């Protein structure tokens with residue numbers, strides 16, 4: 001293959017994938033323009049549970065990339081002083097709904113070399129003291145000691161500092177909706193909402209849930225299953241929670257300001273979407289979510305809402321990540337995935353590697369954008 005490393009790349013999207021891709025490109029000496037519609041971290045990366053995990057059932061290649069994702073977060077925590085304020089590995093605790101069992105999930109995780117321990121309800125207080133053991137299903141729970149959580153806006157701010165230190169990137173916020181410019185089947189730049197054209201040798205789309213729409217405009221097929229979703233942020237309280245909880249009615253993790261962040265499947269399904277695509281959730285749904293969270297915590301604290309983060313959750317049509325150059329437009333690369341917190345750093349590494357070398361990293365081979373063509 002005759003691939004030349006690009007001299008100048010434009011990365012579109014101010015979320016974690018855009019941040020990590022720009023950081024990796026500039027780390028490898030590539031001049032990069034990082035452009036985003038509004039402010040950095042104003043998309044899904046600013047309103048996510050951000051549970052770092054590969055728990056439960058999934059394809060082997062997806063499991064591998066998520067494990068690599070967690071490993072990169074461990075590297076980051078060793079490399080960046082003070083990151084323990086917003087990146088923690090205090091484990092994850094999960095239990096099943098009444099009438100269901102997590103025993104198969106536990107056996108599956110153990111069979112796939114995932115760090116997973118079965119704990120009885122009477123052992124829970126010793127492992128995650130902030131949980132009310134009476135809330136745990138009588139069959140017990142799974143504790144995944146290697147899991148954690150991250151505050152992505154804090155990471156994006158740190159990556160921005162690193163990018164600026166390399167002195168090779170221009171960061172453009174509030175550029176409005178940008179679109180790749182394609183000539184003769186090749187991405188040759190980006191047009192900002194104000195009509196400014198930025199020429200480039202390669203363009204990376206890291207535009208979260210907006211990615212399928214942008215690709216379809218360019219004639220690149222892309223499956224989209226991105227639902228409206230929200231997380232609730234509470235006001236700070238003395239909760240003592242360090243682990244991530246995945247319980248039948250609510251998932252919870254600590255927040256950097258001393259509050260909690262939470263979401264759930266049932267509350268997500270309660271969202272209504274206007275004709276123009278604007279999502280809403282009723283106040284009583286949010287209130288019930290807060291009560292469900294209080295009910296699994298020791299002492300059943302009353303949780304007070306600070307704000308909700310509402311928008312779309314990026315999920316490709318087949319649920320698996322989309323990583324790499326498109327078949328239809330040369331020089332146009334895509335980073336689009338759910339579990340993007342877990343893959344936040346490894347995604348940038350994989351995309352940058354392909355952009356620079358032209359070689360498809362083994363980890364990303366099963367996740368090519370071209371698979372949606374048929």
Ligand SMILES: Cc1cc2nc3c(=O)[nH]c(=O)nc-3n(C[C@H](O)[C@H](O)[C@H](O)COP(=O)(O)OP(=O)(O)OC[C@H]3O[C@@H](n4cnc5c(N)ncnc54)[C@H](O)[C@@H]3O)c2cc1C
Pocket residue numbers: 012013014015016017018035036037038039040041042043044045046047048049050051052053152175176177178179206207208209210211214229230231263311312313314335336337338339340341342343
């Ligand atoms: C409720 C919820 C819970 C989640 N829970 C987890 C979890 O527990 N674990 C996990 O690993 N992952 C989780 N995720 C997924 C994870 O948060 C996302 O996959 C990840 O944040 C996506 O990052 P991104 O950079 O791809 O997109 P985003 O953070 O959405 O960033 C995209 C950026 O691109 C900008 N943009 C879009 N279109 C354009 C355009 N045309 N021109 C210019 N700029 C544009 C946007 O303004 C935005 O700033 C969750 C997500 C949600 C919403």
